Each structure stands twice: as structure tokens, then as C-alpha cells.
Amino acid sequence: MNVIKGLIVKDFKTIKSYKSTVLYMIIVFIICAFLNNEIIGFLPVFIPLCFGTLGISSFSYDNLAKADKYLLTFPINKKDVVKARYIYILMVTLIGTLLGFVITLIAQEIKTSNILNKEFLENTLASIIGSLFAIMFLQVFQIPIMYKFGAEKGRIIQMIMIVVLSIGTSLIVTTLMEFFNISVDSFIMMLKDYLIIVLGVSVTIMYILSFIISCKIYDKKEI
Numbered sequence: 266m267n268v269i270k271g272l273i274v275k276d277f278k279t280i281k282s283y284k285s286t287v288l289y290m291i292i293v294f295i296i297c298a299f300l301n302n303e304i305i306g307f308l309p310v311f312i313p314l315c316f317g318t319l320g321i322s323s324f325s326y327d328n329l330a331k332a333d334k335y336l337l338t339f340p341i342n343k344k345d346v347v348k349a350r351y352i353y354i355l356m357v358t359l360i361g362t363l364l365g366f367v368i369t370l371i372a373q374e375i376k377t378s379n380i381l382n383k384e385f386l387e388n389t390l391a392s393i394i395g396s397l398f399a400i401m402f403l404q405v406f407q408i409p410i411m412y413k414f415g416a417e418k419g420r421i422i423q424m425i426m427i428v429v430l431s432i433g434t435s436l437i438v439t440t441l442m443e444f445f446n447i448s449v450d451s452f453i454m455m456l457k458d459y460l461i462i463v464l465g466v467s468v469t470i471m472y473i474l475s476f477i478i479s480c481k482i483y484d485k486k487e488i
Contacts, residue, residue, distance in 0.1 A: 268342075268345050269345050269348055269349045269352065272336075272341075272345065272350070272353075273349050273352055275332075276323045276349070276353040277353070279323060279327070279330075279332075280319060280322065280323060280326065287315050287316070287319055290315060291312060291315065291368070294307070294308065294311055294312075295368065295372055299372065299376055305373055305376065306388070308365055308368055308369040308372060309365045309369045309389055309393040309396060310365075310392055310395075310396040311365070312364055312365030312368060312369075313358065313362040313365045313393070313397060314361075314396065314400060316358055316360060316362075316364070316365075317354075317357070317358045317361060317400035317404065319357055319361070320353065320354035320355075320357035320358055320404075321354065321404065321407055321408075321411065323353065323354070324415075328415060333346075343483050344480050344484070346483065347476065347479050347480050347483050348476070350408070350479075351408065351475075351479070354404060355401075358397070358400055358401065358404070359397075362393055362396070362397045365393060365396070366389065366390075366393045369393075370389070373385060373389075394461070398468055401468050402468060402471070404475075405471040405472055405474075405475040406475070408479055409475055409482060412479045412483050412486065413482050
């Protein structure tokens with residue numbers, strides 16, 4: 266456990282140089298939100314996305330520093346290295362999600378003094394949860410790709426995969442709706458009733474599978 270904790274701390278220290286860039290982007294977005302009320306609605310999506318990207322960027326830093334070659338000179342299990350990376354990325358994403366929610370509420374309060382508005386709170390919470398699951402869904406594919414192809418090639422491949430997944434998911438959902446004769450309105454009602462449960466279970470299973478795949482890729486990879 267101490268090994269995993271040390272690897273996580275290493276990743277947090279590695280991205281210190283990037284924090285000023287993220288902070289600058291957030292400040293600029295908040296200023297824009299004050300100038301335009303509609304932009305406030307993008308804060309709970311934009312901020313978690315920034316932090317999710319920040320987590321994945323640790324691959325690039327390790328690649329430049331040749332960190333893996335150094336780490337594996339110590340008696341460290343490769344599975345622990347992968348586990349630490351998954352925990353770190355998830356932690357950064359959750360921090361960004363929480364920060365996005367808090368900053369959105371603060372921006373709304375300063376701008377309109379109306380954060381207790383039920384509709385606003387529901388919309389903000391829905392945006393936060395939706396962006397969190399969307400980012401985690403992407404990370405499930407991003408991390409194994411980064412382990413397999415590296416940071417540079419991985420970015421190109423993940424962009425292609427995002428397009429393929431988007432089109433594929435749309436076709437699968439449409440086909441299933443037609444096969445089971447489910448209308449769009451019925452589908453939306455089903456999502457409202459079971460969306461959180463379905464997304465939670467799906468992302469959890471996919472994260473576990475993603476972790477197993479990444480472990481196998483990293484174990485066979487020559488460092």
C-alpha cells in the first residue's frame with residue numbers, strides 16, 4: 266500500500282507545472298461566465314474535463330522523464346504501478362468534479378444571488394454527474410490505449426476511437442430501440458428512472474475490465 270501511495274504522490278508532484286495552466290483556464294472561464302449567464306452552465310462540464318485531461322497527461326510526463334525505466338529498477342510490482350495510475354486519475358477527476366460544482370454555485374451566487382433555485386441546482390447536479398460519467402467512460406478506453414501505444418500515438422488513436430464509439434453507440438441504441446419497438450419518449454423516461462444506476466454499474470464494470478487489460482498490456486511491455 267505504501268508503494269501505491271508513493272506512486273500517487275509522485276504523479277501529483279509531477280503535474281505541478283501544469284496546475285498554473287489549468288488555473289488560468291478556469292479563471293478565464295469564470296470571468297466569461299460573469300459576462301454571460303449562459304456560460305455558467307458550462308462550468309460543471311468544463312472544469313471536470315480539464316482535470317480529467319490533467320490526469321491523463323501524467324502519461325506524457327512519465328514518457329518524457331522515462332519514469333517507468335527508473336521505477337522498475339526498484340522491487341515494484343507492475344500491477345501496483347497500473348493500480349496507482351488508475352487511482353490517481355480517478356482522484357484528479359473527482360477533485361475536478363467537486364471543484365466544478367462548487368465554483369458553479371459560487372459563480373451563480375455572485376452573478377444572480379440565486380443558488381437556492383431548485384431548477385438551477387437540479388440542472389447543475391445533472392451536468393456534473395453527466396460530465397463525470399462521460400469523462401470516466403472515455404478514461405476507460407484512454408488508459409489502456411496509452412499503455413499500449415504511448416502518449417503520442419495514443420492521442421491519435423483515442424480520437425479515432427471516440428468517433429467510432431460515438432457512431433457505434435448511436436447505431437446500437439437506435440437498432441435496439443427499433444428491435445424492441447421502444448419510442449424515443451419511452452427511452453428518455455427509462456433513462457430518467459434508471460440512468461444513475463445503469464451508468465454507475467456500467468462504468469464500474471468497464472473500469473475493472475479496463476484495469477485488467479492495462480495490467481496485461483503493461484506486464485508484457487518491454488520498458
